[in-house]
Structures are given as C-alpha cells and as structure tokens.
Amino acid sequence: MGIKIHGAAFSTCTQRIAVALREKQVPFELVVVDFANGGHKSPEHVKMQPFGQVPVLEDDGFFLYESRAIVRYISRKYAGQGTELCPTDLKGAALVEQAASVESSNFDAYASPLVFETVFKKMYGQTTDDARVAELRQKLEAKLDVYDTILAKQPYLAGNNLSFADLFHLPYGSMLATGGHGDVITSRPHVKAWFEKLQARPSWKETVAAAQHK
Structure with missing residues (x-):
C-alpha cells in the first residue's frame, strides 16, 4: 500500500504535506474529505483524527495527524530520496x-x-x-x-x-x-x-x- 492523505487539495495544511511529498518524490493518493457535507466530522474520519480535522496520513495501517508531524515523518522515512528536508547531523x-x-x-x-x-x-x-x-x-x-x-x-x-x-x-x-x-x-x-x-x-x-x- 502507498501513502494516502485524507484531506483536500485546497486545504492549507494538506498542501503543507503535499509539497513535502513532492519534494521527496513520493507518490501519494489524496483521499478527498467532503467538507461541505461534514465529512471531516463523520464517525469514520473522527476515528482517524479525533478533533475532526484534516489532514491525516495513512501508511499501511499507520495513521498520523497534524501536518507538521506528518512532514517530519515523511522526511525521516524517505531520507534517502528526493530533497533532503532535514539533515541527519x-x-x-x-x-x-x-x-x-x-x-x-x-x-x-x-x-x-x-x-x-x-x-x-x-x-x-x-x-x-x-x-x-x-x-x-x-x-x-x-x-x-x-x-x-x-x-x-x-x-x-x-x-x-x-x-x-x-x-x-x-x-x-x-x-x-x-x-x-x-x-x-x-x-x-x-x-x-x-x-x-x-x-x-x-x-x-x-x-x-x-x-x-x-
């Protein structure tokens, strides 16, 4: 399974993750959350993000929320490819x-x-x-x-x-x-x-x- 981001392309916090994934050359799937119909507050979404917000990262059964934490995770997991976003020293x-x-x-x-x-x-x-x-x-x-x-x-x-x-x-x-x-x-x-x-x-x-x- 590849990286999935539950969010919306227009969402500022989703964009924070998307730009990092593209810098690291990591393919990802955007799973669109329907804000207009309250998708971010649905029981299914709240199971992943208890505050009912976006985005959420899904990585082979691992779920992580908060955009800056997600970018740090991506930076470390894919340290050997794409742009180095944080040095190891x-x-x-x-x-x-x-x-x-x-x-x-x-x-x-x-x-x-x-x-x-x-x-x-x-x-x-x-x-x-x-x-x-x-x-x-x-x-x-x-x-x-x-x-x-x-x-x-x-x-x-x-x-x-x-x-x-x-x-x-x-x-x-x-x-x-x-x-x-x-x-x-x-x-x-x-x-x-x-x-x-x-x-x-x-x-x-x-x-x-x-x-x-x-």
Missing part, C-alpha cells in the same frame, strides 16, 4: 527544528488568523474584523523584520540549505497576497527573495495546480 537537525519552531510561534501564529480574517471569512460570508486585521498585520510585520535580518545572512531559515521549516511557510504565506497583505513579504527584500524561491519550486507549483483543479 545533530546540530544541523537542531537548527531545522529551531526554524520550525520560529515558523509556528512567529509566523503561523499571525499569518494564519490574518488569512482567516481576510480570506476565509469572506468565503463564508462572514464579516472581517478590521481591528483584528490591523493588530495581526502589525505583529506579523515586526516578526518579518527579524526574518529579513536572518535571511540577509543566509539563504534559508536553517542555513544554506532548504528544509521543511521553509516549506511550512508556503500555504499561508501564499494566501497573504490573496487577502491583500502580500506586501508584508514583498516589502522586505530578503524575505521576498527567499519566498519567491520557495514559490518557484516545482513541488509548490504542482501543489497549487492540483488545488485549482479540485
């Missing part, structure tokens, strides 16, 4: 984990709710909280100022090589532009250069194309 791996913690605490914590306010709320006919948007943007800009300092010294967040910590930024980072806030990235030269390199990778282009056809 202790210090190199520690730097990648440091960068991954930075993404979670200093990027996703602000980018994700900002995208929710400016993109997803509009999709579902809800009202955007402008004060919340302003607050989130201000905090995200302060964090990206630090990113710009880091990336002035090295091409990727963990050093000279791409890692899964960089890839983690792609789904929500790309959707900032959809919500009208792409300039938080493009106005910072080193962040802009780094993010454009990530978006230009074939793995991400394939992931975006798959989302547009689902």
